[in-house]
Amino acid sequence: MVELRLYLAQRISAAIMAPLVLVHLGLMIYAIQGGLSAEEILARTRGSLLWGSFYGLFVLAVATHAAIGLRNILSEWLQLRGPLLSLICWLFGLGLWALGWRAVAAVVGTQ
């Protein structure tokens, strides 16, 4: 029942991200005024357990969600199947996760 597990993982990660996206959109619209500066962003995120957890969870959910979405696209539009399809999607998902948590560490970690 691989398909059912992938289906549920994608819907559940979507549901988890719903409030996160809302906050992120709101934050972007708030923060963009007057331009973006490292100082403004880091002042909010440096040493923040709240933003660290928020974006840490966001990255995990989006890596799962995007990898499964990509799987659908590759199999339906490029007719990829089997181990190659799984390999590409796992690499993409793990890559997003790694890059994403690196980004979180970059803006939350204190120096």
Place this chain on the structure above:
Amino acid sequence: MKAHRRQPLYLAFLLHRLSGLGLALFLPLHFYVLGTALAGADAFDAALAWTQGPLIKIVEFGLVFLLAVHFFGGLRLLALENLPWSNHHKNYAALAVAVAFFVACGFLLRAV
């Protein structure tokens, strides 16, 4: 576009898939830019300097639209798959696009 696909909910599907793909391809770049902060605030500022120009503001408007439309469209799909059936999905899909555009415009107006 093939004739049988020229109906609103196919377009909604296409928009949802393409917005998701666009966001998925954008994210590595987004994470990379944020990751420059590992080298310090100055390095981060240097990376952010690339996002100043008017053309980039339009691209950012597009990205906010993609996220918003994927989000609202996604809510519609979660409702379709988990709540009792509604015959109004064409309306909900149109509403999702409208609200997403409104949100993206809100971003653009504050960005300029």
Place this chain on the structure above:
Amino acid sequence: MQNSAPIRVKVWRGDAAGGAFAAFDVPQQPAQTVLDVVTWIQRHAEASLSYRFACRVGMCGSCAMMVNGVPRWTCRTHVNKVMQDNRLTIEPLRNLPIIKDLVCDMSQFFEKWKRAEGHFSGQGSRDQAVAAISPSEPARRAANAAIECINCAICYAACDVVAWNPDYLGPAALNRAWSLQNDSRDRRHDARLQAVSSDGGCLSCHSQQGCATYCPNELNPTASIAGLKKMATGSFIGKKYRQRHG
């Protein structure tokens, strides 16, 4: 907006190995349907043209073809409603192998119907009373809303997931499975739910509603499939919960 100019009709001709469009000029007639056009061509212009029809009054679904790129019952499609610039393009149904000209091979459609357990399995006999099911019960209403399918394969031809995923059971088979899942007399609910929620099952639907757009009986397989999705995920989560909590 009728004029007396002939209709320029392109008809696909060929077989599984390939083919091409053949062009015909067909005289216009009052209240003419696309099936009338195909029939005229076979009788007056090209006797070797192969096509299917039976009732010619919109009850059997045999005459389904692609008309200007859209799947329709040709007997119920008036020429003056779909003609563009006095032109018509007629092809066999999409997503099905072609036997000859406008005739497609419906085997895979029916194979998937069977794979989805699209048949009733009861355990009653003539010695028992007739099952007392009120037509207004929610499950019976759900079954009735989906039950008028005549297997014409228009939804199958319209569906892009069918085109992109050879394993996908398709809207008609899943719609029938849903009507049976809502039949309280049926005894194979668990097996059927398994059949429709594995690979190529209801979870593959992307809710494009092409099926609902083109179904001549105004059924909505997407709605049925959404119901199956709820049943499948509910059952899976319920099983996991019971496993954990005994």
